[in-house]
Amino acid sequence: MKQLTYLFFLCTLLVSCKPTSNIITSKSEAEKRGIYRAPQNKKAVARTSTSTPVRNENTPATTRKSVAAATPKKSTTKTVLNEKNADDYETEGDNSSYVVKQLINTAEANLGAGYHTGGTSPDTGFDCSGLMFSTFKKFDITLPRSSNDMAKIGRKLDQDEIQKGDLIFFRTNGRSVINHVGMVTEVSDDEIKFIHSSTQKGVIISSTKEPYYGRTYAQCNRIIVNL
Template identity: 60%
Template sequence: MIFRFTVLFLFFSLSVFSQDKYIRHKISKGDNMSVLAKKYGVKTKDIAEANPDAPKILKLNSVLLIPNKNKAVTAKTAVIVSNSAPPATPGSHEVLAKETLWGISKKYNVSVEDLKKANPLLETEGLKIGQQITIPSNAIAETEKPAETSSAPTDVEVSREVQPKETKYAIAKEFGISVAELEKQNPAIKKKLNVGYVLTIRTSKEKADSLQALSQNSQIKDPVSSPEVAAENIVVKDSSTVIRVENSSDLIDRLIESATGNIGTRYRSGGTTKAGFDCSGLMICTFNNFDIRLPRSSIEQSRIGMKVSANEAQKGDLIFFKTNGRRHINHVGMVVEVADGEIKFVHSSTHGGVMISSTKEAYYGRNFSQVNRVLQ
């Protein structure tokens, strides 16, 4: 009787030891030694030694012993690995309503040509809502860029009085914020920026200190002569006049972003709002967002700035056309991209509303008139 009890005790102890030392894994589809070794954080050799009779090709539903080098950690790791969802497949994009190839190319920092090469059907069928398109592997979506790991700065409120001839764009740039953020913090200036109005601006302590030090060490710039001030209420008929601003490339990018944000809005004769735009109305609304006033009609807009050749066209330039057999200019758009002699521009078309077109299209190539540079 004592002998039988001793044998049972030893068998139970060995079973506990065995369960403590190994994890029992039931083979499922796709399992192999390498996959299991990676899953449980052990070596393939260790699994093979624990299962000397296991065949090279594992059978479904058979059981393998996995060395349990660290019970708690290994078990926890196994649960995390098995429950974690597989990473999203990189290099694809689902087309949303009102999206354009140009917009998608800018989002992923690739050219339209690269997108077309990666998706040959786009040449014949175009974009369709819900369509999955391939993004070249070297592209990185701006929305997917890793956030910079830096300590959050302490924000402070600064009072700022509006000076004559100042604009929302110049003030926002001074504090390193967008015009939209400036208006959000000061709702009273959405319609008009009044001279003498005291703005309350929330910014980082470092920015506030640097602005205070700058004002103490130098006299306040004359807002009329300051290159940072965007032109206000401009209706110029002298074709030699160019609006000069500091870091014009930044302003041009913002203008393009504002204009292309209206893609899909319907055409409306005389329209200057999101309810509908005509061609010159789209330009007026876009530039108004940055306190730059353009004349009302396309022919008047063709008289401001400086004429440049089509070969010298740049982003932000205005491009003009004589359509429907007219002898004078009657259509305008804004250049958004120039490459290999092709000029792409955003405009409000009578047949398609706000859209992006190209001088490579026969209609616009045939009716092209001139390009004007209004910012420099």
């Protein structure tokens, strides 16, 4: 009798622990699950931030010494995605972190894809801005097509503000023009990890602790704007 009871308990436990899919890569799917809702007025949200001055393009980039991890703040306010998209869906409060998680999941699904100039799909490969463009496009967020133009939207961040999901930019050509972009996947006291498409290895995760990226780091921008 005890053996039968034990087997029944074990079977119940295995069924209850069956994994479920948590990755959502489209707004329509997220809406069905109750994560998103369409804004009522469908009007563009104008947001202008003056808290961080914009650096002149001719100003040399400062080499990153360390990165202070920002402490996430709980919020009960609404969140929208990139003020340039009039029809973006809204989320409530802490669901903004869920949006970030799904953006990272979408980008990381392309790990191992090759590099291809102008590419925006895993079939042909990605260039750096193509990976970011296609990732955000999954959520109906249309970014500019070049890394230099991407660096001009959203809000430029101080080092202690950088969080997962922010865009990270580099000047890898020895000039003052930004020419490389990735997405932040992890932030610690002295390191940022980011996913990007590199010319040599394709879609990979790299770190600002690597001398090349520590030396060429330019800035981080936040595309997801908290109201």
